[in-house]
Amino acid sequence: MAAQNFDTIVIGAGPGGYVAAIRAAQLGQKVAIVERENLGGICLNWGCIPTKALLRSAEVFHLMHRAAEFGLKADNLGYDLDAVVKRSRGVAKQLSSGVAHLMKKNKITVVMGSASIPAKGKVRVEGDKGTEDLTAKNIILATGARARELPGLEADGDLVWTYRHALNPPRMPKKLLVIGSGAIGIEFASFFNTLGADVTVVEVMDRVLPVEDAEISAFAKKAFVKQGLKIMEKAMVKQLDRAKGEVTAHIEVGGKLEKQKFDTVISAVGIVGNVEGLGLEELGVKIDRTHVITDEFCRTGVDGLYAIGDIAGAPWLAHKASHEGVMVAELIAGLHAHPVKPESIAGCTYCHPQVASVGYTEAKAKELGYKIKVGRFPFIGNGKAIAMGDAEGMVKVIFEEKTGELLGAHMVGAEVTEMIQGFVIGRQLETTEEDLMHTVFPHPTVSESMHEAVLAAYDRAIHI
Template sequence: MQTYDMVVIGAGPGGYVCAIRGAQLGLKVAVVEREHLGGICLNWGCIPTKALLRSAEVFHLMHRAAEFGLSAEGLNFDLDKVVKRSRGIARQLNSGVGHLLKKHKVDVIMGAARLDRPGRVRIDDKVLESKAIVLATGARARELPGLEADGDKVWTYKHAMSPPRMPKRLLVIGSGAIGIEFASFYNALGADVTVVEVMDRILPVEDAEISAFARKQFEKQGMTILEGAKVAGLDRSGPGVVAKVEVAGETSSLDVDTVISAVGIVGNVEDLGLDTMGIRVERSHVVTDAMCRTGVEGIYAIGDVAGAPWLAHKASHEGVMVAELIAGGTPHALDPDTIAGCTYCQPQVASVGLTEAQAREKGIDVKVGRFPFIGNGKAIALGEPEGMVKTVFDARTGALLGAHMVGADVTELIQGYVIGRQLETTEEDLMQTIFPHPTLSEMMHESVLDAWDRAIHF
């Protein structure tokens, strides 16, 4: 039996960050991981998908060479090499996490952990005791009846990242970040892509204007988008897949060779002993308070297993917060409205805070500013004139309520508004800020000015 100040179950972006921060604060820490350091995000999610998408982006730009006065002929791609690069980046970062844990003297124990009782974790024949246990077990792809993945004709995100072939006719079920990113990737490489979304618009968590703008861009690129639609079944008996699609009460058949199911995630709560511990689980996620406490003394839950938003940076922040709490500190609770969401499709989508509709539903009198990429010199010079920046303010106080973007590099730009939200900035602060020229960031300034009818360049 080994005794620790903190035991973290799961070494994803929440777990390993929590472990390192705990060690920095002088705690004796162990992290237990059943599969691979870095979790899904580093190995099969955030990072390797961005490597794939970068290859697709470069390929897309190569086809536009003539626009830039360049010449490129005989353009092609090697999918195996594209995937190999992505997997190599994942392995590199996996090794890096191991180095960081070793550097901070965190004990790494590989295996499946189970809670024996409060304060005790069992991994095969090992027993760990700790007054503080942090659940950071993450989540996995949700599978709906009849749409289960088989790795051949029907894929989850994991299959789509290391595909057995290049799809020719692809159906993507679900238009959240995962679905749209894979739709964008395979569309850029030449697949005939159809996206089916059960909600009334794609990217349903985004501001409605941003979703509508993104849809038009996807359709310009050749995608077929079906909103308010449902895949009622898949017939896999033939050489391909015949999907039964219901739209507005009418059913039609769609012939494809590959399906990607991206209909959400479920928390990894099984076989942890949570039921015997009295830890509440609702809809596959551990129930916690604002400080990630489960209700059972000394047991915390962070990241995807603790529910939405299912974002790596949210998990990491919670990991730091919980480690500081366990070490005797007084950290602030996480504010969901300061967490940015980013989707790395083409064009990119990014947002933070309230949408215009959410703000109005709260009864807030709002001022809304917009600025198009076509009005920005840097965007035109880059050959990226399609996009929009939208800002939402409280008309009475000038508080920045939300910011929403679609276009080139907006996943990098959004952090400016995130900092603004964190510092409780007002429209006056942003108006008085000097943005460098020529940059895409100038559109952020102009959008703020537009909310008060002061935009200069549009």
């Protein structure tokens, strides 16, 4: 069978790949996309989306327990874990079908199967129908990443889970150990804790949510502990002894080794890029610790081969992948493309309370030699947060002293994942403290705390 020819072939149909394919098609290219599992990738099917659906159920359950505070009555509270999971799978399915519709609408050829690149400009797909050969001048790698597995701590789907097992749990854990307190670990810890599991989180770094500003981490930790989470920092799980229905974890903390028993373990210790089996080394692609090395325009150094999203390294975020996909499609079409700046990409964690940030932490800004002004505002001074019964939170902003450049913004509390975009836009438009001070924020909204934090950096806050 003769090879099918395209202008651009995208390998991987996650939020990087499918967006790149759509943008390339919009720009008049003949596009094929290869996917070995589900359209929408991990994000839509086993990541961002279904976890948010689960966390929403936990949030509603948490609020039901607080009914009396709001003058409401709710008795005999309970949940059906299967129904909670079924709802989250339904949400994922709806969005995955939506991607299939978008592929059809944009006349993108979808090829299901595992891809390899036997030579420059060639893609071989092994699928249910046998082998298909495709050719294109441009190939975009968007193969994503999977859970990192540490030796001895490998998942078995029964006692030890990855995020995949946790999204479709075979049972409700009673005593749960979560290894790793990044976004994935803390979100699952938050979910199962709210549903009544006894949860312990072990973090190798000196604080939970280690990529966040230290002050925000400390605030979040206090809230987690208040909710009953047990948190062990500067700790490491050395081994897991598996027996019938239980796991004994050997945890090294403060130079001592202690043993604790759990019925379930979730390993959330990072990710590794899906670089195997593609034939990348043979093509001359440079790989460093499972990630493809690229320049700021996602070029791999091999003519016509680009890498976007998780496979191209941190930050491992869906929205970064999507923007890189658009940028590469525009670059291929000869448009003036702008590189994606990692420090302008917001990070959001949907635990309770939520955490969101963009730009530099206070420590990083100082390390880079900036003279800074820092402003903070607590939600307890915000009318809307108090009315919502969610006054646990704060906004922290960091400005460059001389120019008033917004270097970073960090938030913890109710709906901060929806508010962070205000500061993201501010940074994109190169806003200064003066612009933000002169912006009229609507009242009553939680977003007013963003305004007050800016004012606080210059000793002008009104409500504290």
